[in-house]
Amino acid sequence: MHGEGFPVQAVDIRKEGSDDMTIDRLSGAFLVLVGLFVAWERRVLPLGTTSHPGPGYAPLLLAILLVLFGVILFSRGKHGQLLRSVRWPEATHALAILGCCLFVTAMMETIGYRLTMLIVLGFLFGVMERIRWWLTLVLTVGLALGSFWLFDSLLRVPLPRGEWGF
Amino acid sequence: METTLQNLVLGFSTVFTPANVFYSLVGCLIGTMVGVLPGVGPLAGISMLLPTTFGLDTTSAIILLAGIYYGAMYGGSTTSILMRIPGEAASVMTCIDGYAMARKGRAGPALAIAAIGSYIAGTLSVVGLMFLAPPLARFALGFGPPEYFTLLVCGLVVLSYMTGGSIVKNLAMIVLGLAVGMIGIDQMSGYFRFSYGIVALGDGVGIVPVAVGLFGISEILATAGSPEVREVLKPKLRDLLPSSEELKASVGPIGRGTVLGFLIGIIPGSAHIISTFVAYAMERRISRHPERFGQGAIEGVAGPEAANNAASEGALVPLLALGVPTGPVPAVLLAALMVHGITPGPLFIKEQPVVFWGLIASMYIGNMVLLLLNLPLVSLFVNLLRIPYRILYPTILLFCVVGVYAVNSSMVDVAIMSVMGMLGYLLRKMDFETAPMVLGVVLAPIIEFSFRQALAMSGGAYAIFIQRPIAAAFLVIALAMILLALKPLIVKKRDWREKLTEAEK
Numbered sequence: 001m002h003g004e005g006f007p008v009q010a011v012d013i014r015k016e017g018s019d020d021m022t023i024d025r026l027s028g029a030f031l032v033l034v035g036l037f038v039a040w041e042r043r044v045l046p047l048g049t050t051s052h053p054g055p056g057y058a059p060l061l062l063a064i065l066l067v068l069f070g071v072i073l074f075s076r077g078k079h080g081q082l083l084r085s086v087r088w089p090e091a092t093h094a095l096a097i098l099g100c101c102l103f104v105t106a107m108m109e110t111i112g113y114r115l116t117m118l119i120v121l122g123f124l125f126g127v128m129e130r131i132r133w134w135l136t137l138v139l140t141v142g143l144a145l146g147s148f149w150l151f152d153s154l155l156r157v158p159l160p161r162g163e164w165g166f
Numbered sequence: 167m168e169t170t171l172q173n174l175v176l177g178f179s180t181v182f183t184p185a186n187v188f189y190s191l192v193g194c195l196i197g198t199m200v201g202v203l204p205g206v207g208p209l210a211g212i213s214m215l216l217p218t219t220f221g222l223d224t225t226s227a228i229i230l231l232a233g234i235y236y237g238a239m240y241g242g243s244t245t246s247i248l249m250r251i252p253g254e255a256a257s258v259m260t261c262i263d264g265y266a267m268a269r270k271g272r273a274g275p276a277l278a279i280a281a282i283g284s285y286i287a288g289t290l291s292v293v294g295l296m297f298l299a300p301p302l303a304r305f306a307l308g309f310g311p312p313e314y315f316t317l318l319v320c321g322l323v324v325l326s327y328m329t330g331g332s333i334v335k336n337l338a339m340i341v342l343g344l345a346v347g348m349i350g351i352d353q354m355s356g357y358f359r360f361s362y363g364i365v366a367l368g369d370g371v372g373i374v375p376v377a378v379g380l381f382g383i384s385e386i387l388a389t390a391g392s393p394e395v396r397e398v399l400k401p402k403l404r405d406l407l408p409s410s411e412e413l414k415a416s417v418g419p420i421g422r423g424t425v426l427g428f429l430i431g432i433i434p435g436s437a438h439i440i441s442t443f444v445a446y447a448m449e450r451r452i453s454r455h456p457e458r459f460g461q462g463a464i465e466g467v468a469g470p471e472a473a474n475n476a477a478s479e480g481a482l483v484p485l486l487a488l489g490v491p492t493g494p495v496p497a498v499l500l501a502a503l504m505v506h507g508i509t510p511g512p513l514f515i516k517e518q519p520v521v522f523w524g525l526i527a528s529m530y531i532g533n534m535v536l537l538l539l540n541l542p543l544v545s546l547f548v549n550l551l552r553i554p555y556r557i558l559y560p561t562i563l564l565f566c567v568v569g570v571y572a573v574n575s576s577m578v579d580v581a582i583m584s585v586m587g588m589l590g591y592l593l594r595k596m597d598f599e600t601a602p603m604v605l606g607v608v609l610a611p612i613i614e615f616s617f618r619q620a621l622a623m624s625g626g627a628y629a630i631f632i633q634r635p636i637a638a639a640f641l642v643i644a645l646a647m648i649l650l651a652l653k654p655l656i657v658k659k660r661d662w663r664e665k666l667t668e669a670e671k
Binding site: 024050058059072093101120121160 | 344348355388565571621
């Protein structure tokens with residue numbers, strides 16, 4: 001009996017000891033860090049005086065408030081929702097979409113709007129969503145070129161053409 | 167009264183050009199589509215479509231954007247009634263009885279009452295806006311920096327109280343938004359703050375990339391890949407007209423919803439959402455047959471729908487008269503107005519009467535267009551709902567990129583959108599509301615400017631904020647809100663905010 005019971009108890013103790021981080025505590029810690037970061041980065045800005053506050057005055061007040069709210073959230077967050085109970089079923093899609101956003105940010109001015117969108121939409125429709133190839137082709141080409149025509153040509157909203165004019 | 171009518175005639179003469187009527191029509195149609203599609207709320211919709219107005223003159227652009235705004239507020243009811251999915255948060259209450267009516271084969275009358283209620287509420291609220299905004303703007307002309315600062319602080323605290331959820335988290339989001347709003351050139355000293363040598367950040371972080379990131383992109387990140395189970399009930403168009411009993415039963419709820427919605431709309435916070443909850447609760451309470459609610463009571467559709475539309479237009483009162491947005495959607499509208507060179511505030515109505523009264527007149531026309539357009543086109547919107555989300559979200563992503571890039575032709579804005587999208591996604595997971603953050607970003611420059619001016623006026627004495635009666639009154643309201651929010655810590659009873667938060671989830 002001992003041989004069976006001991007490991008179970010040990011597992012329980014480990015769970016209670018290390019896995020009880022709640023989302024409120026994590027958020028509180030994050031806010032404190034952001035507050036400290038703002039306070040640190042503010043040091044190069046003149047604080048001024050109370051009668052003539054400088055450009056660093058308001059950021060310092062906000063940093064103090066962020067730390068304060070972070071501490072309140074952390075100290076009151078013991079009974080909040082457990083971090084491990086948060087589900088991330090959409091994480092793969094979310095990462096892929098974020099990757100697309102970063103790709104657009106990095107490449108759109110270099111290779112142009114149309115080519116960037118052809119790649120991004122082709123990836124999302126064809127690879128992530130596994131839509132039939134002909135529909136992927138129609139949607140990708142139609143949306144990438146159609147939106148360029150609508151905004152750039154028709155509505156005169158300039159979109160990047162890239163180094164190859166595309 | 168006479169001046170108001172003269173100004174209204176001026177407004178109608180501005181709007182009644184074929185081009186402006188066309189833009190109103192297009193705005194309402196696009197807005198309804200935006201409201202119908204789950205995952206594209208009015209906020210992301212207006213932000214994404216802002217570039218389409220760049221080529222237009224100011225009045226036409228505002229008319230188009232306003233059409234998108236109230237079209238989106240109306241469009242959400244279609245999905246609520248036919249699919250039990252609120253197109254946007256304010257349509258949550260319509261789901262209950264609207265969908266129950268649809269299940270009983272009464273989808274047509276439910277849609278018709280939603281449209282009629284929205285039309286009446288929208289039109290009457292414009293009357294309220296017309297009579298309330300100018301005197302409020304005149305009153306606000308006497309505000310100095312201390313009054314403005316405390317008004318904004320009060321507005322932000324009320325917003326964090328009204329938004330629901332944890333007030334500490336909401337206040338923290340406001341402060342985070344204000345901190346993000348500090349990025350850029352300090353307008354009083356010319357110092358670059360937190361811009362790390364990126365010239366594009368000199369003008370600060372724009373509201374459009376922040377709003378699209380926090381609402382549009384984070385919504386895509388949170389919902390893409392989730393299984394789609396959609397059942398759309400198709401209404402029979404010949405059965406659209408409600409019976410005389412249904413019409414009679416809807417008169418009272420529409421009237422009450424209009425007054426309630428307009429008044430709640432003026433208060434900062436998720437006014438249009440709260441107003442629908444209050445309107446529904448009130449109708450059920452005063453009904454002789456409360457047991458019918460939830461089973462397809464027409465009053466449960468009429469009241470909240472009227473309140474929703476009235477609140478949307480009530481929110482324009484402080485925006486236009488004081489330059490203070492009461493929620494994220496008015497905040498984006500404010501940004502859109504500023505892109506077109508208009509700064510709402512006490513002087514706006516006096517200095518730009520053509521634009522203000524043109525906007526008022528366009529609302530009358532827009533409400534009429536919504537009523538005439540939406541019922542016959544309900545089949546089109548139903549078909550729109552059949553587009554799978556896996557096809558929809560890459561399209562929304564494309565519009566987000568174009569919308570954000572086009573404002574300043576800046577890739578930095580696209581990068582900000584991406585970062586805000588990721589932040590918004592994580593904040594949602596951590597149970598934070600992102601609306602207060604958007605408002606913080608928008609109000610940061612004004613709030614800091616008035617704060618520093620007030621301190622300079624008083625020679626550094628913080629007492630100026632309590633010595634001036636109007637400023638002190640705003641601070642008392644803010645303090646009362648904080649105390650009310652702390653009440654559940656002492657009294658162990660669920661208040662309406664907790665119920666609202668739960669229902670929104």
